[in-house]
Amino acid sequence: MDIHHGGESTGDLAGALASVRGGEATAPPESSSAMPALAVLRDGTPLLEVPFGTVHAVLGPVSALRHLIARLSGTAPAPRGVTRSSGSETVLVAGRPARLSSRAASSASGVAVVTAGQAISWSQTIGENVLLGSERAAGLRETVVRLLRGPSADRTSVEQSDAARIRRALRIVGLDRSPADPAGALSVVERRLVELARAVAAEASLIVIDDSGPALRADEVERWRQAMVEVARVPRAAGPAPGVLLATGAVTGLAGVASTATVLAVGGAHSPSIRLTPDSGEREVLEAMADGALALDAAGPAGARSWTPGTATVPTDRVSGTGLAVEHWTASHPADPERTVVDDLSFACAPGEVLGLFGPPDSGAGEVLLSVFGRSYGARTRGSVALDGAAVDVSTTDLARAAGVLYTTEHPIRFDLSFLGGVPSSVSPDALTRMVRLGVADPRRDYRATTVPSGLVAALPGVHRGPDADQFTESLRIIADTGARAVLLAEPFGATGAPGSEDGRRRAERCALIRSLAASGRAVVVSSEDPTALAAVCDRVVAVRAGRIVGTVGAADAPDPEPLDARAVIETMGGLA
Numbered sequence: 001m002d003i004h005h006g007g008e009s010t011g012d013l014a015g016a017l018a019s020v021r022g023g024e025a026t027a028p029p030e031s032s033s034a035m036p037a038l039a040v041l042r043d044g045t046p047l048l049e050v051p052f053g054t055v056h057a058v059l060g061p062v063s064a065l066r067h068l069i070a071r072l073s074g075t076a077p078a079p080r081g082v083t084r085s086s087g088s089e090t091v092l093v094a095g096r097p098a099r100l101s102s103r104a105a106s107s108a109s110g111v112a113v114v115t116a117g118q119a120i121s122w123s124q125t126i127g128e129n130v131l132l133g134s135e136r137a138a139g140l141r142e143t144v145v146r147l148l149r150g151p152s153a154d155r156t157s158v159e160q161s162d163a164a165r166i167r168r169a170l171r172i173v174g175l176d177r178s179p180a181d182p183a184g185a186l187s188v189v190e191r192r193l194v195e196l197a198r199a200v201a202a203e204a205s206l207i208v209i210d211d212s213g214p215a216l217r218a219d220e221v222e223r224w225r226q227a228m229v230e231v232a233r234v235p236r237a238a239g240p241a242p243g244v245l246l247a248t249g250a251v252t253g254l255a256g257v258a259s260t261a262t263v264l265a266v267g268g269a270h271s272p273s274i275r276l277t278p279d280s281g282e283r284e285v286l287e288a289m290a291d292g293a294l295a296l297d298a299a300g301p302a303g304a305r306s307w308t309p310g311t312a313t314v315p316t317d318r319v320s321g322t323g324l325a326v327e328h329w330t331a332s333h334p335a336d337p338e339r340t341v342v343d344d345l346s347f348a349c350a351p352g353e354v355l356g357l358f359g360p361p362d363s364g365a366g367e368v369l370l371s372v373f374g375r376s377y378g379a380r381t382r383g384s385v386a387l388d389g390a391a392v393d394v395s396t397t398d399l400a401r402a403a404g405v406l407y408t409t410e411h412p413i414r415f416d417l418s419f420l421g422g423v424p425s426s427v428s429p430d431a432l433t434r435m436v437r438l439g440v441a442d443p444r445r446d447y448r449a450t451t452v453p454s455g456l457v458a459a460l461p462g463v464h465r466g467p468d469a470d471q472f473t474e475s476l477r478i479i480a481d482t483g484a485r486a487v488l489l490a491e492p493f494g495a496t497g498a499p500g501s502e503d504g505r506r507r508a509e510r511c512a513l514i515r516s517l518a519a520s521g522r523a524v525v526v527s528s529e530d531p532t533a534l535a536a537v538c539d540r541v542v543a544v545r546a547g548r549i550v551g552t553v554g555a556a557d558a559p560d561p562e563p564l565d566a567r568a569v570i571e572t573m574g575g576l577a
Contacts, residue, residue, distance in 0.1 A: 325387075
């Protein structure tokens with residue numbers, strides 16, 4: 001039976017913690033460190049290897065990384081009534097075939113998954129969180145002690161052993177906090193460290209780290225990276241130091257934490273392993289990421305750049321203030337007013353220009369557009385918006401439309417939470433903020449943004465969802481007949497498709513419609529995590545990470561700008577996130 005509090009199901013939490021529980025049995029100690037901690041083979045050929053005692057980075061689009069994490073954690077979806085199968089692929093953990101049919105089976109194979117601080121039990125202490133999921137092992141030890149020593153035996157030895165495990169795990173990850181401190185007082189980076197300590201205490205052979213959680217400050221990034229390095233350095237009681245697989249989209253500074261890297265493309269293609277050193281490797285990773293993106297959308301730029309050069313003139317005088325100007329815009333997470341997602345971000349888009357904001361969900365790229373349009377994102381927002389040099393009121397969606405600012409997307413930002421009897425529900429950012437204020441949703445939980453509808457939204461008729469592909473394409477045509485002076489588009493490109501395919505045709509049509517909106521004299525701002533599509537349709541692209549602009553591609557005052565290149569977009573970001 002699940003108990004619900006603040007929109008969070010303890011059943012969900014138990015599922016997350018099963019990633020380190022290991023079921024009723026745990027994997028035996030490794031007999032040799034010669035075997036890698038992880039080996040993914042296809043027809044006997046290694047695709048991915050993570051040796052013991054190393055941090056191996058896997059990089060790629062968010063969708064590809066999430067699929068890999070779901071596969072290794074035992075949560076990858078399978079057709080109903082059909083056993084999960086990897087086809088010709090074999091996954092070995094510490095040299096043995098891994099069972100990946102469920103979270104508990106994956107854990108029993110020696111895999112622990114760190115979810116960027118999401119699987120924290122707020123009602124318990126730090127120490128209890130470190131042991132959470134491995135209590136069964138402690139209970140077994142206690143039972144054995146009692147059988148050997150008789151009824152008079154007490155729990156002292158077991159408690160001392162558990163206390164030592166907690167202290168050791170916290171020491172390894174560098175968290176200088178008392179195990180008795182409440183988990184509710186943890187900062188964002190400390191949540192991650194507690195989850196990592198939990199994996200250490202569980203003696204996992206392979207630790208999979210999902211690095212896509214809440215944004216960290218520069219000092220927190222360094223602390224987090226150092227913790228991963230230390231975990232991969234310290235031997236376990238049962239064998240060599242674990243292998244650490246870091247799933248990330250960021251390349252900048254990667255050589256300081258990982259020794260090797262593999263790049264994934266959408267569809268699961270793997271690059272050869274790339275060796276990272278302080279002086280080399282990161283450039284090769286960036287090139288592999290660009291090659292993977294371009295290979296998937298080889299015809300995209302040519303198809304999208306079908307407009308006649310010169311039909312959309314970009315004014316060079318930005319001092320005049322014409323077009324859309326967003327100044328010092330800040331927006332917090334919908335559930336947590338203290339967590340900044342859009343951080344003092346400013347940008348301008350002239351009439352006739354298509355400006356791209358590059359970044360995945362939670363980067364601030366899409367969130368800034370939604371928060372500008374009627375403050376539809378964020379528990380707190382502040383900043384100013386001007387059109388053609390005059391300040392406009394965008395505090396509600398009706399006022400934003402009346403001012404000439406229009407927003408649309410095929411893939412609305414949603415937040416999944418368990419609600420109403422444990423049924424997975426998908427809510428908008430604005431609805432999540434209201435639920436937190438009413439006490440229905442727990443503000444401490446790390447609700448992660450997604451543009452993929454939940455099972456409930458997809459299954460129930462009449463439930464609010466985004467437009468289908470054809471409806472969204474039609475909406476781009478309709479915008480041309482409105483009085484909008486600034487058009488904000490989030491993830492407007494649709495699925496990647498081969499030339500001549502339905503997806504490819506729709507994608508090219510949308511790119512042409514976006515360009516036509518700019519050619520009509522509107523300022524058009526597009527947010528997306530697809531660098532090839534942005535390079536194909538935009539005059540300028542700014543990369544957004546942790547709510548701030550980290551680089552710009554394309555000169556605003558170039559008299560005859562060259563088409564953008566996806567490689568330059570990826571390099572400006574320093575990866576895909």
